[in-house]
Amino acid sequence: MDLDSNNSKPIETTAEVSSTVQPTNQTTVANLKSHHKKAELKHPSNRNWLIHLHYVRREFNTCKQIIFEELLRLNGQSEYANYILALIYRSEGKMQESLDKLQVCHELEPTNANTVRQIARSLFLLGRHKLAIDAYQKAQMLNEDSDAETHYNMGMCFLFMMDLDKAKEHMNLSLQSRVTHKAFEAMAQIAIAKNSIQEAIGIYEKAVRVFPENAEVLSNLGVLYMKAGRDDIAFSRLGSAIAFDPWNPKATVAVASMLQTYDDYDQALAKYKVVMQTMPDSASVWNNVGMCFFGKRKYVASISCLKRAYYLSPFDWKILHNLGLLHLHMQQYASAFHFLTASINLKPDQSHTFMLLAVAISHLDDVEYAKHAYEQAIRLNIQNITTDPVNLVLNYAVSLFNHKKFSESHQKLVEVYNIIENGSGVIIEEDSKEIYHRVKTALKLMEFVFPDDNDQDVITSGAVAPPAATIPGAQPRKRVTTQQSVDQQAIGNLDPDLV
Amino acid sequence: MERHEMWLDAFSDTQATIYTFPNCVATADLAGDGDYRLIIADIGTGTIPSKLKIYKGTGLQSEVTLQDVPTAVAPMFIDNDSPRLPVITVGTSEYIYVYKNLRPFFRAVLPPLQINSVERDIWGQYDSEETLFELLKNLRSQIGMSALTLKSQHLLTLPQHERHSFLEAHKGTPLVRKNIVTCLSTLRKSHNEDDALACLVIGTENCEIFVLHPETFTPIDEAKLTLTDVPVFLSTAGLFDIDYTLTCTTRSGQLLIGRRGWVSPLLSLSKPPVGVVCLDTSIIVALMDATINCYSDKGSRLWTISAVSPITCLHRVQLRQRNLELVAVGLHNGHVSLYTLSGECTDTISFNEPISALYFGQYGRECNSMVCVTQGGSLHVKILKRSADFTPELKEKGAGAMTKLQIPKKTKLFVDQTMRERENSIVMHRAFQRDAFRMKLATARTLVHVLNTKQSPIQESVKLSAEVLGLGPSFVVRIGVMNIGPKSGVGSTGISDLALFFHWNDKFYDVSPPIIHVPFLVPSVEVKFQAKVESINPNGLADVIRVIVLRKKQAQPILVAMINMPPSEVVF
Structure with a gap:
C-alpha cells in the first residue's frame, strides 16, 4: 500500500503543475488545449535534479515514472531523462533498450562526450568490442583533455580482443593521465598473458609504490613472486597485504601454502581456517588442508578433507594424485591404484604419478606392470624432470628387490650410484641414504658387487641397518619421495583457483 | 549487551x-x-x-x-x-x-544565459515554418539541445501539426535561455555567528555556481564558478569576505573544491554520491553502491564501510555541548544509523518505511533534535536524551576466526573397510581387474553380435518418432517414420517393404490396427501413421507398447521403440 501511494505521487505532481500554470495563461480559450503557454514556457530540464536524486537513491520505480512523464511532456526529447532511463535499463540487464535510449541522447546532445562514453560502455558489455573502441575514440575527440578512464576502457576492449600490444599502449596512456590500480592490474594481466612474469612483477612493484596500502595489489604481487620462486619477497608482500586487510582470502591462502611448504602445518591450518570463513567451497583450500593433516600424520582427517575436495572438483588431477598418495600410505593399495589411474587419465605426463602407481602395483603383486609403470615414469622424467631421479630409481630397485628380482635390482642400484656420482651437488635425504644402504647390504650378502665398496665418501650413512630389515624397509622409503611432491602439489594447486 | x-x-x-x-x-x-x-x-x-x-x-x-x-x-x-x-x-x-x-x-x-547568435539570426529572418524547423534542427545537431533557447527547444519537441499554433501563440515572446537551480547553500558574509548576514550560493543546471549578494540578490561576478558537470550537493565553509571553500559533487560523481574564482577537481568517485557531509578536515560521502567513504581534504581515502541496504540520505550530526560530531545515514530498509567520524556505527534507529529525508539540528527549544521523513510521507521528530552514550559497539569480527574447522567425520564402517582393504588388497584388486576384463569382454561380444546381426546403429537407416494423444481410455499413437539412411542426401536411395508392428500387453490395451504397412520411403521425409489404442484396464494403469519396425521377409527387427503410455482416465 505504501509503495502504491508513494509511486503515484510523481504522476499527480505533474497534474498539479499544469493546473497551477493554467490560470496564469493570458491567451484565451482557443489555446487552452495546448500545453505550451505564452506566459511561461516550462523549462525542459527543470526536473532533472529530481530524476537524478531518485536515481542515485536507487528508487528506480519512482524514477522511471517521473522519466516517463517527462518524456511524455517533451515528446521523448529530454536528454537527461533518456540518459537515466538508459542507465536503469542497463542495471536491469536490458542492454539493447539501454543502447537505443543512449542513441537518442546522442542525437539530442551530439557534443556530450559522456553519452558517447556510455554508448561505448553498452557496446563493450554487449561484447561488440570493435564498435566500442570506435565509440571511445569518438568520445575522445569530443573531449580534448586526455582521459584516463577512456583509455583504460579502450585497453580493456583490446585485451578482450587479444590485441595485447594495443591494449598495453592504451593502459600506458591511461596511467600517464591518471594513476589507478585498475590500470596497473590490467597491465600486469597483459604481461601474464604474454607469459612474462618478470614484467608483471615489475608492473606490480610500480603499483605498490603508488598504492602502498592496497591489499589486492600486494597479494597479487606476492602470488607472482611465489610463482617466480622468490619466496622471501613473496612472504613479506603477502604479510603486508594481510596487515592491511586481514580478511583477504588470496593473500591468506598464499601465505598458508608457503607455511605449508616449510612444514609449519599448525600455522598453515590456522590461516586456512580463516579463509574457510569466506570461501567454504574451494576445492584447492580443502586439498591444502588435507595435505596439512597429512603432514601432521592425521590420515583420517586428511582423507576426509581430500574427499571433500574431490567432491567439489572431481576432475582435478592434483587432488586425485594426493588421494592416491594418501591411500598408498594407508596401505590401501587397491584404492590408491584407482585414484592414481584416474589422475593419470586426466594428466598423463606426470612421472611422479606413474612412480606412485608403480609402487601401488608392486604391492598388488603384479611386478610386470609395475616395471612398465616405472619405465614410463623414467621416460617422462627425462623429458621434464619433476621427480628426484635418485628416489625414482631407488624405488624401482626396492620394488624389484621385494619381488626377488635381485640381479635387476642390483643393476638399478648401480644406476642410483652412478646418478649420485655424476650429479654433483645432488642433495640426498637421510632416509634415501638409509634405504640405499639397507638394500645394498642385503644384496651384498648375496654376493653382488658394488662400485662404491671402497669409497665410503659418496654415500655415508650413520647407521647401516641389519640385512634382515631390508624387505620391510620398502615402507619408509615412500614417505621420503612423496613429501616433497605433496607440498609442490599444494602450492601448484593455488593458482587455478586464485588467479 | x-x-x-x-x-x-x-x-x-x-x-x-x-x-x-x-x-x-x-x-x-x-x-x-x-x-x-x-x-x-x-x-x-x-x-x-x-x-x-x-x-x-x-x-x-x-x-x-x-x-x-x-x-x-x-x-x-x-x-x-x-x-x-x-x-x-x-x-x-x-x-x-x-x-x-x-x-x-x-x-x-537567475541571470539568463547567452543566446547563440546563429539561433538569433534564424529566428530573426526565417521565411517559413518548415525552414525554421529544419534550420533549428541542424543547429541542434551542432551545438546540442541545451544550448538552444526555450522557444526553440519547445518547437523541436512538437509534432508537425502543432507547430503552427505554437508559433502563432508565441509570436511576440523574446528568445530566452533560462537557468535552473539544482542546489542551494548559504555562506556567511563577514561574521561567523549563527545569525550573521549570509550570501546564498546556488548551483545551476548549466554547470555554474553563483554566490548572490545578500542585499541585491544579484550574482557576484568574481565569485562565479564554471564546472564541467551539473552540481548536486553543495556545502560551504568559511566567510565570504575573508576566505571560503565550496565543496561540491556533480552528477557524474566528481568531488570539486572551489574558492573565490577558481575550482579544481579533488577526486572522482566511483559512483554518483547520494549524500555528502563536509567536516573540517575530511569529507564523508555516501555513494550509490551503499558504501560510506571518508576522504581527507587532500583526496586520499581514509576509510570505507558498506551499509546493509541502499543509502538514501546523509546528514551531519553536531552535538555542540559534547563537542562530538557524528554522521546520520538514512537507509532504504528504514534504519537511521549513526556513525562516528572513524566509521564505527554507534546507534541505529529503525522506522518501518524507507527514509526519505533526515535533518538534525535545533527544533523548538531542543538543540539536539532529529527530523526524519519517510517515503510514505510520515514525519517523525526525535530528541536526543541527555544520557545518550555514543561509545561505539565492540566489533565482534575477530570471533569468527575462533570457530573450529568443520572436518567431515568418518564412521566406524569406514575404518573397518580400510582394515579389510589393507588385509585383502591383492585379492580385491584381482577381483576388480577380473571383473573389469569381463565387462570389457561382454561389451566387445555384444558389439560383435550387433555387427553380425546388422543391428548396428551405424547401419540405422530409419528414424522413429512417436507421440501419444488423448487422456484415455482412448488414445491415438502417432508414429512418424523417416528414412535417414547413410546415403541420404545426394543420390540416396529409398526404402521399401517396411512394416510397423505393435506389441502390447492384452490385459492393458487394445491396439488397432496391430500392423501398419509402410509405403516406399523417400529420404528425409517424415511419414506419419496413426494407431488407435484403447485402455481396457479397469484401474487405468499404464503399460509400455513396443513399436517394432520390420523388413518383410526378415526375422530381425530393424528398430524397436518403446512407448511409455500415460495413465488413463477411468470411465465410470
Missing part, C-alpha cells in the same frame, strides 16, 4: 503526506523568540500543490503554497535589522523566492 534507548519520541505525524528531499528540510528561529520552527518544502502530491510547511511544537503552524516544485530551501539572514529575523529562500526552477514572516517578500531570477 542491552543498549539504552537514546532517543525520545517528540512528535510524529504519520498522516503528514510529505514528499521531500533532504535539501528541502531545515529549521530556523523564524519568529525570533528562540522557538525554532521546522521548515519543510513539500514537493507536493496530486491533491496538494507544492507547499512550504512550517511546523511549530507538535503541529503544523502554517502553510505557504509554492508556484513550482521546490528544489531546496535555505533559511538565512539578509539584513542587519534587529530583532534578528531570518528569511526563507526557496529555489524553484529559475527563481529564488524569498519569504519574510512567511509572506512572499521578493523573487529573484
Whole structure:
C-alpha cells in the first residue's frame, strides 16, 4: 500500500503543475488545449535534479515514472531523462533498450562526450568490442583533455580482443593521465598473458609504490613472486597485504601454502581456517588442508578433507594424485591404484604419478606392470624432470628387490650410484641414504658387487641397518619421495583457483 | 549487551503526506523568540500543490503554497535589522523566492544565459515554418539541445501539426535561455555567528555556481564558478569576505573544491554520491553502491564501510555541548544509523518505511533534535536524551576466526573397510581387474553380435518418432517414420517393404490396427501413421507398447521403440 501511494505521487505532481500554470495563461480559450503557454514556457530540464536524486537513491520505480512523464511532456526529447532511463535499463540487464535510449541522447546532445562514453560502455558489455573502441575514440575527440578512464576502457576492449600490444599502449596512456590500480592490474594481466612474469612483477612493484596500502595489489604481487620462486619477497608482500586487510582470502591462502611448504602445518591450518570463513567451497583450500593433516600424520582427517575436495572438483588431477598418495600410505593399495589411474587419465605426463602407481602395483603383486609403470615414469622424467631421479630409481630397485628380482635390482642400484656420482651437488635425504644402504647390504650378502665398496665418501650413512630389515624397509622409503611432491602439489594447486 | 534507548519520541505525524528531499528540510528561529520552527518544502502530491510547511511544537503552524516544485530551501539572514529575523529562500526552477514572516517578500531570477547568435539570426529572418524547423534542427545537431533557447527547444519537441499554433501563440515572446537551480547553500558574509548576514550560493543546471549578494540578490561576478558537470550537493565553509571553500559533487560523481574564482577537481568517485557531509578536515560521502567513504581534504581515502541496504540520505550530526560530531545515514530498509567520524556505527534507529529525508539540528527549544521523513510521507521528530552514550559497539569480527574447522567425520564402517582393504588388497584388486576384463569382454561380444546381426546403429537407416494423444481410455499413437539412411542426401536411395508392428500387453490395451504397412520411403521425409489404442484396464494403469519396425521377409527387427503410455482416465 505504501509503495502504491508513494509511486503515484510523481504522476499527480505533474497534474498539479499544469493546473497551477493554467490560470496564469493570458491567451484565451482557443489555446487552452495546448500545453505550451505564452506566459511561461516550462523549462525542459527543470526536473532533472529530481530524476537524478531518485536515481542515485536507487528508487528506480519512482524514477522511471517521473522519466516517463517527462518524456511524455517533451515528446521523448529530454536528454537527461533518456540518459537515466538508459542507465536503469542497463542495471536491469536490458542492454539493447539501454543502447537505443543512449542513441537518442546522442542525437539530442551530439557534443556530450559522456553519452558517447556510455554508448561505448553498452557496446563493450554487449561484447561488440570493435564498435566500442570506435565509440571511445569518438568520445575522445569530443573531449580534448586526455582521459584516463577512456583509455583504460579502450585497453580493456583490446585485451578482450587479444590485441595485447594495443591494449598495453592504451593502459600506458591511461596511467600517464591518471594513476589507478585498475590500470596497473590490467597491465600486469597483459604481461601474464604474454607469459612474462618478470614484467608483471615489475608492473606490480610500480603499483605498490603508488598504492602502498592496497591489499589486492600486494597479494597479487606476492602470488607472482611465489610463482617466480622468490619466496622471501613473496612472504613479506603477502604479510603486508594481510596487515592491511586481514580478511583477504588470496593473500591468506598464499601465505598458508608457503607455511605449508616449510612444514609449519599448525600455522598453515590456522590461516586456512580463516579463509574457510569466506570461501567454504574451494576445492584447492580443502586439498591444502588435507595435505596439512597429512603432514601432521592425521590420515583420517586428511582423507576426509581430500574427499571433500574431490567432491567439489572431481576432475582435478592434483587432488586425485594426493588421494592416491594418501591411500598408498594407508596401505590401501587397491584404492590408491584407482585414484592414481584416474589422475593419470586426466594428466598423463606426470612421472611422479606413474612412480606412485608403480609402487601401488608392486604391492598388488603384479611386478610386470609395475616395471612398465616405472619405465614410463623414467621416460617422462627425462623429458621434464619433476621427480628426484635418485628416489625414482631407488624405488624401482626396492620394488624389484621385494619381488626377488635381485640381479635387476642390483643393476638399478648401480644406476642410483652412478646418478649420485655424476650429479654433483645432488642433495640426498637421510632416509634415501638409509634405504640405499639397507638394500645394498642385503644384496651384498648375496654376493653382488658394488662400485662404491671402497669409497665410503659418496654415500655415508650413520647407521647401516641389519640385512634382515631390508624387505620391510620398502615402507619408509615412500614417505621420503612423496613429501616433497605433496607440498609442490599444494602450492601448484593455488593458482587455478586464485588467479 | 542491552543498549539504552537514546532517543525520545517528540512528535510524529504519520498522516503528514510529505514528499521531500533532504535539501528541502531545515529549521530556523523564524519568529525570533528562540522557538525554532521546522521548515519543510513539500514537493507536493496530486491533491496538494507544492507547499512550504512550517511546523511549530507538535503541529503544523502554517502553510505557504509554492508556484513550482521546490528544489531546496535555505533559511538565512539578509539584513542587519534587529530583532534578528531570518528569511526563507526557496529555489524553484529559475527563481529564488524569498519569504519574510512567511509572506512572499521578493523573487529573484537567475541571470539568463547567452543566446547563440546563429539561433538569433534564424529566428530573426526565417521565411517559413518548415525552414525554421529544419534550420533549428541542424543547429541542434551542432551545438546540442541545451544550448538552444526555450522557444526553440519547445518547437523541436512538437509534432508537425502543432507547430503552427505554437508559433502563432508565441509570436511576440523574446528568445530566452533560462537557468535552473539544482542546489542551494548559504555562506556567511563577514561574521561567523549563527545569525550573521549570509550570501546564498546556488548551483545551476548549466554547470555554474553563483554566490548572490545578500542585499541585491544579484550574482557576484568574481565569485562565479564554471564546472564541467551539473552540481548536486553543495556545502560551504568559511566567510565570504575573508576566505571560503565550496565543496561540491556533480552528477557524474566528481568531488570539486572551489574558492573565490577558481575550482579544481579533488577526486572522482566511483559512483554518483547520494549524500555528502563536509567536516573540517575530511569529507564523508555516501555513494550509490551503499558504501560510506571518508576522504581527507587532500583526496586520499581514509576509510570505507558498506551499509546493509541502499543509502538514501546523509546528514551531519553536531552535538555542540559534547563537542562530538557524528554522521546520520538514512537507509532504504528504514534504519537511521549513526556513525562516528572513524566509521564505527554507534546507534541505529529503525522506522518501518524507507527514509526519505533526515535533518538534525535545533527544533523548538531542543538543540539536539532529529527530523526524519519517510517515503510514505510520515514525519517523525526525535530528541536526543541527555544520557545518550555514543561509545561505539565492540566489533565482534575477530570471533569468527575462533570457530573450529568443520572436518567431515568418518564412521566406524569406514575404518573397518580400510582394515579389510589393507588385509585383502591383492585379492580385491584381482577381483576388480577380473571383473573389469569381463565387462570389457561382454561389451566387445555384444558389439560383435550387433555387427553380425546388422543391428548396428551405424547401419540405422530409419528414424522413429512417436507421440501419444488423448487422456484415455482412448488414445491415438502417432508414429512418424523417416528414412535417414547413410546415403541420404545426394543420390540416396529409398526404402521399401517396411512394416510397423505393435506389441502390447492384452490385459492393458487394445491396439488397432496391430500392423501398419509402410509405403516406399523417400529420404528425409517424415511419414506419419496413426494407431488407435484403447485402455481396457479397469484401474487405468499404464503399460509400455513396443513399436517394432520390420523388413518383410526378415526375422530381425530393424528398430524397436518403446512407448511409455500415460495413465488413463477411468470411465465410470
